[in-house]
Amino acid sequence: MTTLxxxxxxxxxxxxxxxxxxNESADELKDNYGKMAFNSFVGNRIRRIPLVGALLYPWLxxxxxxxxxxxxxxxxxxxxxGYMQKWFSAMFNR
Numbered sequence: 001m002t003t004l005x006x007x008x009x010x011x012x013x014x015x016x017x018x019x020x021x022x023n024e025s026a027d028e029l030k031d032n033y034g035k036m037a038f039n040s041f042v043g044n045r046i047r048r049i050p051l052v053g054a055l056l057y058p059w060l061x062x063x064x065x066x067x068x069x070x071x072x073x074x075x076x077x078x079x080x081x082g083y084m085q086k087w088f089s090a091m092f093n094r
Contacts, residue, residue: 019085
């Protein structure tokens with residue numbers, strides 16, 4: 001019984017460590033998501049298309065547009081973080 005209690009404590013501690021790592025990663029992703037998404041989906045490709053690139057690139061690089069994308073991503077990450085927290089709680093608080 002003592003060994004089982006020690007293992008439960010160890011797993012709960014590990015769950016908290018994993019949750020902290022997840023939260024740190026989620027915060028880093030929130031801080032950089034707009035730039036990463038923009039570079040991933042658009043990057044320099046849009047500039048290669050002569051007319052479209054000339055028209056869209058200034059709009060897509062606008063800080064207001066990138067801010068809107070960032071706010072949208074923050075909401076998604078908050079939801080995902082909430083679900084992960086519920087999952088960790090359900091797994092380790094039985």
